[in-house]
Amino acid sequence: MLFGEKIYLRGLELSDVSEIMKYWNNRELKQFLNAIAPHSIQEEEEWIKKTWDERKNGKSFLFGMVLLESDLYIGNVEVRILDTISRRGNLGIAIFNPEYWSKGHGTEAIGLILQYSFTTLNLHSVELEVFSNNPRAQQCYEKSGFKKTGVRREALFSNGSYIDIYLLDITKKEWRSANL
Ligand SMILES: CC(C)(COP(=O)(O)OP(=O)(O)OC[C@H]1O[C@@H](n2cnc3c(N)ncnc32)[C@H](O)[C@@H]1OP(=O)(O)O)[C@@H](O)C(=O)NCCC(=O)NCCS
Numbered sequence: 001m002l003f004g005e006k007i008y009l010r011g012l013e014l015s016d017v018s019e020i021m022k023y024w025n026n027r028e029l030k031q032f033l034n035a036i037a038p039h040s041i042q043e044e045e046e047w048i049k050k051t052w053d054e055r056k057n058g059k060s061f062l063f064g065m066v067l068l069e070s071d072l073y074i075g076n077v078e079v080r081i082l083d084t085i086s087r088r089g090n091l092g093i094a095i096f097n098p099e100y101w102s103k104g105h106g107t108e109a110i111g112l113i114l115q116y117s118f119t120t121l122n123l124h125s126v127e128l129e130v131f132s133n134n135p136r137a138q139q140c141y142e143k144s145g146f147k148k149t150g151v152r153r154e155a156l157f158s159n160g161s162y163i164d165i166y167l168l169d170i171t172k173k174e175w176r177s178a179n180l
Contacts, residue, residue, distance in 0.1 A: 002112045009063035023096035077109045087124035110144040127169035
């Protein structure tokens with residue numbers, strides 16, 4: 001488990017499905033994740049089991065974000081290994097309930113998983129994609145030290161129009177100099 005000031009990160013349990021299902025079919029959340037199809041309880045349970053296998057195989061490390069104060073599970077953060085030679089990873093994050101957005105939990109979770117990525121997994125860089133309709137996530141990533149490296153123009157059809165996808169990354173060196 002990885003501990004921060006207001007949250008901690010832990011592996012997922014099948015019992016977490018009920019909290020995921022409260023929000024996972026919410027359109028407000030899904031527009032930022034490009035997850036267009038609804039999901040069933042059974043699909044979510046299968047998905048959780050898959051995260052256990054991927055962790056065992058060293059392919060991807062997914063953590064549940066939990067509030068220290070109340071022990072409430074509020075979202076997920078993941079680093080997926082893209083390239084074992086160049087040591088590149090991809091970061092994904094989602095806080096399910098919009099009531100918990102913009103309270104600093106995303107920034108804290110990213111700080112924890114970057115530390116894990118660079119010091120435990122020995123990654124060289126971590127990258128991510130964010131949609132142009134998501135300024136909250138962009139601000140959170142920039143605060144966490146990510147830099148914009150490119151744009152996939154009009155690469156996503158969302159809510160009836162084509163929008164850009166921004167590419168961001170952070171190197172271990174940049175992370176280290178910001179966290180001395
Ligand atoms: C993206 C996400 C993980 C960020 O976590 P969070 O806890 O909400 O983010 P934080 O509170 O740490 O930081 C958000 C920042 O954006 C700012 N912000 C909020 N709304 C904003 C807006 N409309 N425009 C610009 N900045 C905004 C906040 O003020 C805060 O910045 P500050 O601390 O400098 O004031 C979370 O909002 C989330 O899960 N959203 C839904 C799913 C999603 O978008 N996932 C990412 C897909 S790439």
